[in-house]
Amino acid sequence: MRVRRFGDQDYDKLKKNCAKSGHLFVDTLFSPTNASLFLEQGRSSDIVWKRPAELHENPHLFVEGASPNDVTQGTLGNCWFVSACSALTHNSSLLDKVIPDAEKQEWSTKSIYAGIFRFRFWRFGEWVELVVDDLLPTRNGKLLFARSKTENEFWSALLEKAFAKLYGCYENLVGGHLSDALQDVSGGVAETISVGKFLKSDYNDSSCNLFNNLRTAFDSQALIVAAIAARTKEEIEQTLDCGLVKGHAYAVTAVKIVELESSNRIATISSHILGNSRKQKLIRLQNPWGEKEWNGPYSDNSREWDFVSDKQKKDLGITVDEDGEFWMPWESFVQYFTDISMCQLFNTSVFSLSKRYNEQIFFGEWSNHGAKSGAPKDRAGGCYNFAATFCSNPQYIFDVDTPNTDIMFALTQKDMNEGQKRRDPYITIGLHLMKVEANRKHRVHQPMQQIALSNYATARSVFMHLRSLDVGRYVLLPTTFAPKEQTTYMLRIYTPQKVKLFELTKHAPNAPLFGCASPTNICRVIIERAAIDAVTNEQIYCILHSEGKKFRTTSVPVGAQWDAQYLFHKSSKRIPFRVEIWKNTKLARDELLCAAELTVLIDNDKRPLELTLLSPQGVRSGVLYVNVAAYDDSMYL
Structure with missing residues (x-):
């Protein structure tokens, strides 16, 4: 350490x-x-x-x-x-x-x-x-x-x-x-959750998901604090009728589910026989004042505890002291509390028997390095709202090789006032994730498909958790909100699977050896979908050939979208491609169904194309829909 x-x-x-x-x-x-x-x-x-x-x-x-x-x-x-x-x-x-x-x-x-x-x-x-x-x-x-x-x-x-x-x-x-x-x-990864926003999210049963997330995090030794936001200065430390205090923070000290029993013994026995025992989600909190506790259901001496067995109460450590620590039902918690701050500690030990995460850490800075805004050396481009300079930010590329990949990003800016009385405000920061061409190796110069965006916060850290990320190549941009803001940052990445990130520093390929011409042109080919005659209920994939190299898409049903993107740096004004459509066969070698020829002209334009597909025998077999974009500036895309 x-x-x-x-x-x-x-x-x-x-x-x-x-x-x-x-x-x-x-x-x-x-x-x-x-x-x-x-x-x-x-x-x-x-x-x-x-x-x-x-x-x-x-x-x-x-x-x-x-x-x-x-x-x-x-x-x-x-x-x-x-x-x-x-x-x-x-x-x-x-x-x-x-x-x-x-x-x-x-x-x-x-x-x-x-x-x-x-x-x-x-x-x-x-x-x-x-x-x-x-x-x-x-x-x-x-x-x-x-x-x-x-x-x-x-x-x-x-x-x-x-x-x-x-x-x-x-x-x-x-x-x-x-x-x-x-x-x-x-030293954990800090995340602030807005309870209201989470409950309005698209998750099925958001309240249950939030409880399960908190319970799992707490059981994994996460530190959790909850607060009730005050809208005005007058509301700060205002005590509500329920005993809770606005503008105040409470430590979460337990997250549990208890079995409820009926006060009638016969009803209790019949409910267990029929398997109808009820469960109650509970959360325990600690008021740092050491007093002023929740006075609603499951508070000290409340009647609701009559439905909890003595053994469970002993296991929960129920006390009736005025010590600032109290239990409350989950439904009441999400009704009153507005924010949850959670600091998770991911197990990165190679020798651990429990769930392990792969950790990567990068240190960098937002700085224009003395260059004009948007110039090649500029690394302080601001958020997506500033499209002209957005791609000037630091960029990190990674591949997702397995479906439904789970990945977490934590961005932290350095506190420049450590040990000083002066407290300068933090810069507003955030994270932006784009999906890029499957073969990209250099920096992105035009914004591409946005996959995820963190909240932008004027805070030391922001957090972004992506669940079920699709297979593909991605570029992550840590950004400030406004261009030209300069400070140092730390980027941490945690994944259960192995996902390797690299920082992109080069704008375009270097000039080749032996006097060959530099690749001054750039071309993007997007393979969208294929409409193939007399083929139904088949899994097909596409192979794009270019100068001895080939690039394979994923397999999809006939008529489904690929939207597979590929990028090429060339020195010629005419770029030839061959596109083949293959059918997956389980028991034998995959079958070539048809193919098309494509020549892309460097004309500083982008356009959709419909390519005629021909069978190996030269018979028309359908149409391949593609999009191409070609420019005589290797740093345009």
Whole structure:
């Protein structure tokens, strides 16, 4: 695991120096002063910085492990971070990454206490280690910000201080993106789901699909946080009649299905005999305030729990404490909650027995490299709305060889303000996927068929999940919304199957050796469909021949569409092709049905053509419908 030291502070060396000098550590990069609290210089306050040993006679980093109740939000409006930490407590392996060597950092008689701690956050493809002292903001002898309900447990308060150092000051933690916090504590792939949009999608039973997706992700150790959007400033932290709070984030701590029993024992027995037992989808959430819970169905002490067996209630860990954690029915959850931020962790281990994903990572930048907009060196073209420069963006090509391929893309831009109080807004970014010619090897210069488009967001990351992608060749463009915007990005790709991506850098083929003419012309041939006489209910395919090379389409029923596209770079003004139609035969060699000759003229135009198909005996057998486009500029298509 690659780890970078923030501010080049070496935890081990600093701790040894403190032990040798006999002085407790004081962090000079994030001093215990108002400068670490506020954005404005010279601002005064009554806040007193105290060490845990001054707040409790027996301080600990952890008391009986980590739980959601260890992370309670204080007076700082940073529920986006606190709820992410609450979700983190359900993944011990991640918690060990964020708080490395926790046992060695504990207050202990086995080691000298030096007042120094270290934490790690994931930033742009690497883990960043931050060192902090244990001086914490207090008022009237109480912790002011994040704290545990166990008075002598301090890991959440110290972790929050390290996070504030990463963001420049505590005040910069007020109002952030849920997905950013989840990504910072996990290194996973962040996705924000609009509940309303998902329920209006084309999926059959969208609510059930969303529940199943969340349940599968949670069981796979994903970190999940849900929120109720506030439409106005006045609605922020407004408590609804149902007990939920608007403009507030909640950690998802369980996603379950329970069997319901009838309160009448005879009815219960008959329902089991008839196989009519009912099921209820439930979701458990944690309010980072440690209070203010849902008061509807399946809330603490609600009558709905009478229909759940004692064994199931024990397995679910049902409590009636006012601790901020509560269950609610799935139907109510999708009624009230507007957004779900999920950070998935894909298993990429070669030696794992569970489902494994192939991961590829690319680092790049949107930059015009000093060139004019749309020039060959320009790589900051903006989104599809800017058609003249859109194809100037970075491009990544890949092939899908098996039907129904599942592929996920995560695009992340670099935070240029790490550790600074200044917070410049993120650039609006997105992902655009095109299907291209089956034999393309160079950059695309004119937009082609759009297959998928992510949401464009003014955020650190965007995510695009494509299910059931067809066989073919594709080009992915990570883009900014507007042209000429420049920053660095990281592109991650996850697939269950092997799909290899390459960045396209060349605009056209190089000049051939031995003095041959450069391929200055470009031609695209699109084979659409064939109408063949006296042939029905057959599977046919097409082979396109060009100068000793051949290109085969997929097999389709007679009359069905191929829409197979091929691209050719040539130096001649007349480009000859031969097109053959073959019939699939299961028991013998495939049968050549008919063929046609095609000559494409470089005339800077595109047109549909109907080619006469002739049998091997020279008899007319039908018509082949094609589209051709030919230009005397090798960088036109």
